[in-house]
Amino acid sequence: MSDPTVDALPMPAEVRDRFDRIYKRPVVFDVQNLSRTFVSPQGKPIQALGGIDFKVHRREFITVIGPSGCGKSTLIRIIAGLESASGGQMLLDGNPVSGPGADRGMVFQGYTLFPWLSVKRNVMFGLESTGRGGPKAEREALQWIDMVGLDGFADHYPHQLSGGMKQRVAIARALANKPRILLMDEPFGALDAQTRAEMQDYLLQIWRNVDVTVLFITHDLDEAIYLADRVLVLGRNPGHVKEIVEVPVPRPRTPEQMFEPLFTQTKQRIEHLIHPPGEMEKKPLPVIRMTAVGDEVF
Amino acid sequence: MREPWFRIRTPLSAGRRTLLMVASFVLPVLLWCVVTYTPAFQTEIRLTLVTEKIGDGAAFAPGDRVAKSYFGTLRDNVREVNAGVLAERAAGTASGSSRANKKKLRQLTPLARTGGHLDGIDDGNFKAIDAALFGLYGRLASGELDPRAFGLSDENAALVRANWELLKEAVPYGEKDFVKKPLQYLIPQGKSASPVFLPPPGECLAAAWKDFTTEPPNGQPWMHQRLLSSLKVVFGAFLLACLVGVPIGLLCGTSDFFAKLIEPFVDFFRYMPAPTFGLLLQAMFGVAGAPKLALVFIGTFPHLVLMLGNTTRGLDRSLVEAAQTLGAKPGRLFKSVIVPGVLPRMYGDLRVLLGWAWTWLVIAELIGEKTGLTAFIDTQGGKYNFDRVFPVIIMIGIIGFTTDQLLQSLARVLFPWEFAGGRGWIGRMVSAPSRLLGRGLAWTVDRAGRPGPRDRVATPGGTDV
Numbered sequence: 027m028s029d030p031t032v033d034a035l036p037m038p039a040e041v042r043d044r045f046d047r048i049y050k051r052p053v054v055f056d057v058q059n060l061s062r063t064f065v066s067p068q069g070k071p072i073q074a075l076g077g078i079d080f081k082v083h084r085r086e087f088i089t090v091i092g093p094s095g096c097g098k099s100t101l102i103r104i105i106a107g108l109e110s111a112s113g114g115q116m117l118l119d120g121n122p123v124s125g126p127g128a129d130r131g132m133v134f135q136g137y138t139l140f141p142w143l144s145v146k147r148n149v150m151f152g153l154e155s156t157g158r159g160g161p162k163a164e165r166e167a168l169q170w171i172d173m174v175g176l177d178g179f180a181d182h183y184p185h186q187l188s189g190g191m192k193q194r195v196a197i198a199r200a201l202a203n204k205p206r207i208l209l210m211d212e213p214f215g216a217l218d219a220q221t222r223a224e225m226q227d228y229l230l231q232i233w234r235n236v237d238v239t240v241l242f243i244t245h246d247l248d249e250a251i252y253l254a255d256r257v258l259v260l261g262r263n264p265g266h267v268k269e270i271v272e273v274p275v276p277r278p279r280t281p282e283q284m285f286e287p288l289f290t291q292t293k294q295r296i297e298h299l300i301h302p303p304g305e306m307e308k309k310p311l312p313v314i315r316m317t318a319v320g321d322e323v324f
Numbered sequence: 325m326r327e328p329w330f331r332i333r334t335p336l337s338a339g340r341r342t343l344l345m346v347a348s349f350v351l352p353v354l355l356w357c358v359v360t361y362t363p364a365f366q367t368e369i370r371l372t373l374v375t376e377k378i379g380d381g382a383a384f385a386p387g388d389r390v391a392k393s394y395f396g397t398l399r400d401n402v403r404e405v406n407a408g409v410l411a412e413r414a415a416g417t418a419s420g421s422s423r424a425n426k427k428k429l430r431q432l433t434p435l436a437r438t439g440g441h442l443d444g445i446d447d448g449n450f451k452a453i454d455a456a457l458f459g460l461y462g463r464l465a466s467g468e469l470d471p472r473a474f475g476l477s478d479e480n481a482a483l484v485r486a487n488w489e490l491l492k493e494a495v496p497y498g499e500k501d502f503v504k505k506p507l508q509y510l511i512p513q514g515k516s517a518s519p520v521f522l523p524p525p526g527e528c529l530a531a532a533w534k535d536f537t538t539e540p541p542n543g544q545p546w547m548h549q550r551l552l553s554s555l556k557v558v559f560g561a562f563l564l565a566c567l568v569g570v571p572i573g574l575l576c577g578t579s580d581f582f583a584k585l586i587e588p589f590v591d592f593f594r595y596m597p598a599p600t601f602g603l604l605l606q607a608m609f610g611v612a613g614a615p616k617l618a619l620v621f622i623g624t625f626p627h628l629v630l631m632l633g634n635t636t637r638g639l640d641r642s643l644v645e646a647a648q649t650l651g652a653k654p655g656r657l658f659k660s661v662i663v664p665g666v667l668p669r670m671y672g673d674l675r676v677l678l679g680w681a682w683t684w685l686v687i688a689e690l691i692g693e694k695t696g697l698t699a700f701i702d703t704q705g706g707k708y709n710f711d712r713v714f715p716v717i718i719m720i721g722i723i724g725f726t727t728d729q730l731l732q733s734l735a736r737v738l739f740p741w742e743f744a745g746g747r748g749w750i751g752r753m754v755s756a757p758s759r760l761l762g763r764g765l766a767w768t769v770d771r772a773g774r775p776g777p778r779d780r781v782a783t784p785g786g787t788d789v
Contacts, residue, residue: 128651138646152650
């Protein structure tokens, strides 16, 4: 926190107001001193996460970013209950949680739609799993399909959809359960750049229309800033919260904002947090002479 | 520029693929024809006319095979004996008997039988046969019956005429003493034939036609009854193995508890060859159908459990995790995610195992009372009637192959998401009528101004954006 660049981010008054409003909202999800230790195949304990602490307020959009190997995925999988923590605890609406549950919906990086079910049945899956099946569930599912802009595709099967459409169904499927928090593990990572940009806008639209809190993991800095209220920057060895950066870019967000100084400054600052200057000092690669022409071409 | 035929990991055009697939079946059949119908490969003579045992030579029956090189010697030996007979007759020292002469007369029996001249006369009724043969002899000698059409070589036709000079003294047959002066032997005749283990396709087809369409002797089952009995064993045992093995395999793949408890022993068990349990099963279940089912079961069950366990473990973990984050409890995970998720691969596993069941069938049907197709193969194979064995073996192949292809094309209907690519050739043939029907429907519906009934694959860029 002593980094001189911390205070360098200018914060427009409207954005400051928004953050104040957010912080007054109840805390939906509270991660306290969460840690995770693996045992390596050689029997050596390896700490993947250590002392993770953060709070997520209702309807907040938090993105998690960090260098590769910082434990982003482990963190979200622990939150989802797919892996267990070695220490610390997680509170959802003040109650400790462990193990997977419908209260924490998840959208994965890979396509995890059930290929044998139609889009509608996929979206209904969570409702049926939690004992809310039936005709009401079907109506609800159709509403969610409309919500992600896929009306008319309810009876299609996943293999008939494009990658972007599949992920939209996955979002609808997770939201249909009305989770307290929506976990997204690099959900657009497998998409091409253009579809990805569209999906980001879709997601922001959906998030605006639905009462849901989002925790979104990404390795793409633009995406992290573009979507988030706050960006949680993880450091590695072991994975820890380096800083939680408040994004000063006003909402509603548009792609043009990515070229504004506010955006680029934020980006630069987070970039410095992820890769502190000096850490990346490049060792010159050895030059191997391949041709008789040799060095003089340079 | 013409596309080259040989390229590494590059698919050929549809036309070429079809051509090659047809060739893949036509070439072996062609090779079979070439090897069996080309005289150069026909190394044996199948005898159609034989002598009784002469001197220290071997005795042959009609239908026996001798090597081509030996056939000449065999004939020369008979000619030598004939020369001796003539010499003795000239010298007046010839001694013979009517019995011996009648035996020589009977050399004509096989040709007379195939010519239909002995129809209605039992094999054991020698009196009637001899009378009929005597009549035939006369007609052949006089030329009333064409010796060539009858199947005699010119040499033997001459011998028939020469013998008739002596035999005609006994006309009318039965009223006088039969000729005692020794007759000459007819010279052995035969047809060029491929080795016994390689009957030509024509003979196999003829044998198959006969075996499938005529009532078998001694109350033995018809071929279709044999087939039915074999199918019962294969599919019965296979279904039984599925009934027990599928749940166990699924459990092993789903939970480490069952995997570690069950798989090690099953893995060990499968290395004990199923046929070695044959007699044990017979002692347990008797000699009827039960031990046969049990053997095919033992042969397929362990593999089924292990394959299915692996297949189930191979199910994309993220599907299970997604369901968990949607609130699915273990029971629903198993029923609504693992089972349907594994189904397409399981279907493929079961297809492979069905093929194995056919393999075990052959051994199973030899346990206790021999039954089904194998009994036929075993009996006829023992008699070296390979022209009758081949069709049955090929039939098993065809049944296995078409079943597999049909199941494969059915899989495309059942699990369309598993098959983004094209169909197999049988699949195309099978689906052709339904596709045509579908197109017809689509056309009528289009004309009626409504959307087609078939799903259109959504593309990004259309409604997606």
